[in-house]
Amino acid sequence: MCQVCHSVDPADRAPVDICHCGAPGTQAAFARIEADINRRRMIGGTAAVLGMFAGFGLAPREVRAQTPGRPLLLTNLRLFDGETLALRDGVDILIAGERIAALPPIGQGPQEAERIDCGGRTVIPGLIDAHWHATLVAVSQIVALTQDIGFVHLMAGREAGATLMRGFTTVRDVGGPAFGLKLAIDRGVVAGPRIFPSGAMISQTAGHGDFRLLNELPRFPDTPANYIERQGVAQIADGADMVLRAAREQLMKGASQLKIMAGGGVASLYDPLDATQYTEREMRAAVEAAEDWGTYVCAHVYTSTGIRRAIAAGVRSIEHGQLADEDTVRMMADNGVWWSIQPFLADEDSNAYTDPRQIAKQQQVAEGTVRAFDLARKHGVNVAFGTDILFNAQGGALQGRNLAKFARFMSPLEALHKATGAAGALLALSGDRAPYAGALGVIRKDALADLLVIEGDPETDLAWLETSETSLRLILKGGRIVKDMLA
Template structure:
């Protein structure tokens, strides 16, 4: 993109950007400046208590100095530079920007039927609208674990659309009949010359069987800019053909994806629930287990010993869960929920690296529960420990993308040199996280990359 844009005149570039912003403005997506910030001058947050994303305590006696999109320093209270633009936080709680490590930016704001049948342009516009809402909930970074999100990420990074930082996986890799195969049965058998299915051509999923095909599809997503690769290693709730207990992808196929990702300096994450699938993923070199609620004690111990990450969600089959009309999906959802409490308890007991994600999927109304999903973790652990899963721990998982990470710098922490994604809340994270459920009322300031997107102090 840099080489292409170097060949475009400034006049043409600004004209094109204005057209893009104008197009999105009708959907409420155009970025807006909330608080005047003097270019070239630092910003100083004062009068605050802060959680740094790692230490399980609220800290006081320091201000937060932001310069050039990063946290420049944590000076003693009242000792910051006089020339800085000061923001008085009124003694409120300050946290790093929240991280959702299992999000589907393109697929969350539309129904499953719409995603599989509607014009892809409309789907992308709905995703852009939802991206702005995601940021206003305090989620300044998401790891997108499957879907055609590269264009949305580019629009956000270039300032044409408001939204979170996105770590994209691109199309989800699935075997035939796997969790990413949403073809109708009347399209089978698939012959070598047949065109790609809609979900494949749109970039939602990539069906790949055998080592050669897995290598090709993995490399295609890396070529598009994937910061990590997502494979389907077991049955899923939303997919119609695969019971949860199915093991998907052979060890050789998994290793092909892992090898191609490693050659690019990054890793593979895998959708999987059961011990058989998880253990195969670990043997293949997969570095992040997505979901895993049906893991048994021996498998959880193996995850800890292998130092893999567990990207886990509070799947409880409650009022905030994804909604399914198919009785088969409803039954699978209950099966997953039955293992959620034990998974959290044993994962903590074994010391597995755990990061928070929601996996709100095909659920336009459910997207707004993103913060409330995080509050549910306090059922299994103290509030600050739960908050760390969505800040410092989440940032550590993102860092596994290495040089493939689209944003260079630490995320999820308030520390010198970290990227300046900062939130100011009405609430006390040491006591509970209930305030996260109502960001419209309780979230007073949203800063991403040192820029203020919301300010109601």
């Protein structure tokens, strides 16, 4: 409002036409001016952001979108649809916008479509890693817990681009401050996979998410949050009321599912692997918060006692679980609980630890891994692939290699299914909190067009996953080509 208007007596303001600042034409002019100012600010800010990311190697790679108004048709291919454990011949893949429009018989696609000849290669859905830590994989534990968070996020951005180039077009982030990275990827500022974020890992005091040193104890009600809590890596909450608040805060930030710590872990120093963490009532508080928002809770836990308590509380996905006994695995199957399991074998590809306590726990988990896979198959538990590569600067490159290890316990196509259709079904538990509308991990009508054209035979083996630089000939995410080596 201009100063002239303020100078007029309120009783006389209506009949006096001194200023036109409230007139529709004037307001429209103000709106145009403000929009132009904001546009200029946005352009300048975007340029600055892109410049910063480009300097760190994070600017989005060149992508080729479909020609406006023309669908894309992939031809001359074999198809693994992510659901059927067999390859299909005789179909093409028609893509319109970001979705799969149809799987027409060979030669029956629309004439106006832009065609891509796959050279007889196999087309599979984009891969899904159901247990990933997008902001924590590319840095050491000491860096993650002590260094400037800006550096951690820049490293995460660089790793996100590498993740996409490995063929993982979607990840379920089960702990860490990934909301900003997800936003940057979704807006096209940084190249990377789709992210289903959990936000901070919710942990009890002395739980797997409590990374404080002993000299930081004790903690009082007025003790400020520590570094990892302030940065959103983990959140310490004791008692049902505090767990409920912590859960609601992560949902407020945009969590598509929640992650709680229900037992001891390998990376944390002060909680034994066999420790059961959180009471059933505390777990139930997180579950109630998630259910009220139409989503679910996943739980880090290895032991039978912790798994049983989590299931009783309503947890829908068990993360790890390698120390479960047969009765507990049967309970998982009977309750339709998902098992997000990793090929932890304490081999050359494992997360590296130096502390004897961590090494001992890692070996204990490895000893239970083979038996866990056998029990999952025996009782028909819903299994989804995940890696849990953590605090391992070189480990991200082993993401595909970890999936290839699943073929030690099942057929290659079964293993591939765990990282496509099965993992997509797990992601669907997020319901309306899912950040992307459309099916993932499958190639069927109306699914999101995340596709890989591979140089290899997935019916025979998955060795091609270890050479993604050359074996992934074409990568599409949302119908956009992010890598093309078919020529």
